[in-house]
Amino acid sequence: MDNEMKTMLPDVQSSHDGRNIPINRVGVRGVKTPLVVAGRDGEQHTVAELAMTVALPADQKGTHMSRFIAMLEEHGEPFSAETMRHLMLDMLDRLNAVDGTIEVRFPYFIRKTAPVSKLQSTMNYEAAWIADATNGVVTVRQIMVTPVTSLCPCSKEISRYGAHNQRSHVTTSLLLGAPMTLEEQAAIAEEAGSCQLWARLKRADEKYVTEYAYDHPKFVEDLVRDMAKALDDDERVQAYRVEAENFESIHNHSAYAWIEHDKRG
Template sequence: MIAAPSGARADCIADVQSSVDSRQIAIDKVGIKDIRHPVRVKDRSQGEQHTIALFNMYVELPHNFKGTHMSRFVEILNRYETEISVESFQDMLVEMARRLEADAGHIEMTFPYFVTKTAPVSGVRSLMDYEVSFRGAIRDGHSVTTISVVVPVTSLCPCSKEISERGAHNQRSHVTLAVRTNQFVWVEDLIDLVEKKASCELYGLLKRPDEKFVTERAYDNPRFVEDMVREVASALNADPRVDAYTVESENFESIHNHSAYALIKKDKTAT
């Protein structure tokens, strides 16, 4: 906050941002980017977990205004120190548009989310981290929010298994799932859905019997990158909670210096 000059009243300080701009050019997005803020998010097993989110907050600026009030974005963010859910995230969108007097606005929130996993044989417990994002847009009072999660998994090449006498090459893959839902869905539900469709899921910690198990499980469940996205899409098509989705898979190839990639996008509400 900038203090008023000695002898000047605060209400006399010029509001330059609200002054008229004569260039007649609207700005699609203006705001703050890459601001870190502590948040609490719902956790299926623990009730909630504390994490640090990276926020981007933007509004549309009409052609006749010189600038927006950047401090108001931070003020709004500081008002939402309580548990973040899809509902409260949408409330934040609405308040941002109202406070900034904007017809349209966007908020993006990305944070690490931790899940306690149990190794399949030894039972040893460890944490796995996933990148989760909430992305919201509002225009003329109508808001849309999507939840996105990046799920690292193992994929084993069906072709390599078929043609090789000894083993098959596999790789770590990132499956990115973004959904728009009509009711509450746990982040863990999305993670579980993806991991069940992979050659094998990942764990933070494995003992030797666990390593044997996951190696053999991947060998018994080969997946092309095309298989990965089709399997996940099939499950989402059958889930009535999901209105729209985008599923992407990037396989970081172990025998090539490039990735394999596939994407499926669908709006189940479209007629």
Template sequence: MTVASQEINHLDDEPIEDVQGRPDPRRIPINQVGIRDIRHPVRIRERSGGDQHTVATFSMYVNLPHHFKGTHMSRFVEILNSHEREITVGSFRDMLHEMTQRLEADNGDIEMSFTYFIEKAAPATGVTSLMDYEVTFRGEQKGDSSDMYVNVQVPVTTLCPCSKKISRYGAHNQRSHVNITVRADEFFWLEELIELAESQASSELYGILKRPDEKVVTERAYENPKFVEDLVRDIAAKLNEDERFRRYVVVAENFESIHNHSAYAKIERDKDENPVY
């Protein structure tokens, strides 16, 4: 054995210092420290009874007290690897609590974004195809209390009421994105929020449309014109009727087909702070 090898073996026998745990003389706390944009496979429960396998992008943060030099980044990944099971709002909340405990933090945040697919049948021919929707789970813990939020982004069609009124032939329409964010106080299905957004648009979208389907969709949109303001108000009215959703944000953006800009509207409400309009 060489001298260099003997020195290495000697070092291997020595305890390894926890550098992150060193005291920090600057005495400045950090609001958020952690990892961003790590991808991990997850399973999401479907309303139909099955599980959907997808890949989610996670960001995970905790606060760091002033007396710690650094946090243990590897523990974030260990927590992800230990949750190789179906992700629900409940298990997501458990992951948030575990993260703050293992990192010895008072506050923590986890955000998980993934694509969710729903099989839909075309309105006339019944041909089936998959529609994709962007979903985000976000958990916030402050001390002993935590809040969970779910956001769905739903593409829809809107047709302009003004254009329909003033034009002799047709009316301009556009593809729109509806974002609904709700505080998850009680159980609900992702499909419920997606269907809510689609039901209040001029028309929902489909992956595949044959000619008879296209006729149905365009005529449906023509008979159901919506300004961007109508869209967010109609969705908000439905959320107001559902006591499961005590706090929500509804955002709609129309990617205008005859303007070089988007039309935008937003409604935000906390029913506990503002029970009556």
């Protein structure tokens, strides 16, 4: 559309709205797009789902939805926590806003080496960045959902044979003062489990995993406390929320716990 045509067409979104009701967030969600992520071992190509929203003043009729997509199309850098900050500032500028939120969720893949056979395989994780701006001040949370094994300490203590275990999801949401790779974030969570997971295991690996988990029993409470201790000791972490969900193997429900802490005071 040339400049002359633009001047001829009314800008309805920018017109006045007489109801005088502000909108907390308005924008687009469910946007699926190819994404390049800056990883520890270089750039990784994945597919993401995004939501991009801003606050709308009480006297403005609507926001300019196409500007969200235009911004995304013109963004050329691999995504990271830092580029999310740049993207947020760009969005606020384009939409003439001071408050906004950008949420990017995507599968992330890490190459792992089996503990005994040393065979390599690719594990999938769920990752996200959530950038939020309030009065122009931007914060970015880096989120990772890490699957681990957890073995029940009570079951081990009271049973003559073995102990029940299950797959668990440890979710870490971090506000960082210095960069942390997604691989590092996953590794911290894996260390908190009874044992980490691999996509490919031989029999010798399976023996190792079974025995290692048996020697490191963890309640769901232990998972979040161990994660909290590790994050308290990490100077890069300014604030965190950690969640653990055990998909119980002897119950038709999950065990769940979370801890939240802001180290900034």
